[in-house]
Amino acid sequence: MTKRRRTRQLSAEERRLWSHVARHVKPMKGKALPPEPEPEEGTATAPAPQVSLSPPPSLQALPPQPKKPAIPPLAPVERKTLTALRRGRKDVDGVIDLHGMRQEEAHFALIGFLHRAQHSGHGLVLVITGKGGASARGGMFEERGVLRRMVPHWLRLPDLRSLVIGFEEASPQHGGSGALYVRLRRRQGAG
Template sequence: MKAKKRKKGQLSEEDRTLWAKVTSTLAPLHPERVSKPDPLTFEEAMGPGPVEPGVSSSSSKKTETAMRAPVEPPRPPAPPPLHQMEHRYRKKVVRGVRPIDARIDLHGLTQHQAHERLRHFIYGAQAHGYKVVLVITGKGGTASAGVGHWDERGVLRRVVPQWLAMPDLRQLVIGYEEAHVTHGGSGALYVRIRRRR
């Protein structure tokens, strides 16, 4: 009967028995320095097994660590920065040389209504290829008689710039700034629209 062929790098049962006998007879040179390690399995004592042909041990370690490392989802690109209108361009808008392409009046709307209409308006402005639009918020800012809270127009004047700076609209808006007094002053904003790609 033929003996089973062993894989390369493995010991036979006889070799294992012989190895166990040899190691049991050994005495350390300096017993005081020896700390008892945890008992190892035979496989741990013999080191890593054979590597598949064509695969280096370093590459298999890299693959193993890559599999363990948590994969972070890619971050979305940062929205482009907002820019102020150039002085010459603003002058042209104020004088009417550079026309305002469209305007929206948010007077009398709740914040929810105003936000929805503003988003729809800005997206539509970009779709039509408009360059400059006017957003009228109203000046507001006066407290209701003795109650001490700001009216809705005052709130819109404060929150519309925040909405324009949010990532969804910021992709469409180059910049915005307070309008000239002829177009509503502090109660309105010139908004420059980014060209559609």
């Protein structure tokens, strides 16, 4: 059983519009332009409605919205600080170990840790992501090193930029490519 397709008749305005569009294209070989529709008695004398492109007066008087301050660019950890960390003359203020966590769990743990660290007045923390070794499940399509790739992305997001000044890969004794030094901003209002 085949269904019949319902067809709707075009209104006079739709036929006029289609004719106008069709007149501005080159017809395919063997095809003719559609005939110009005959104007209806009521529509021929009615003027076309005027469209105003300016905003209504009520919106013209509104003051411009204040712009949010631009987020400053990330700054790398100073070379002097990195050297002191590598030589053992400086310690990190706090450490969080994310490896072994799922992405969502790690993301929330990182946000909470950074907020607590900033509140405690910490300036430099160590975030351990792990290097993304062999998958525990051993699946062929298992993604490896997800946190190692995602944590830098999270640290660049606007919601953490109020906390993070910058970050660098940790030195080998702190985890190397499986960890990051993260510099934190001072808490607003803290002396």
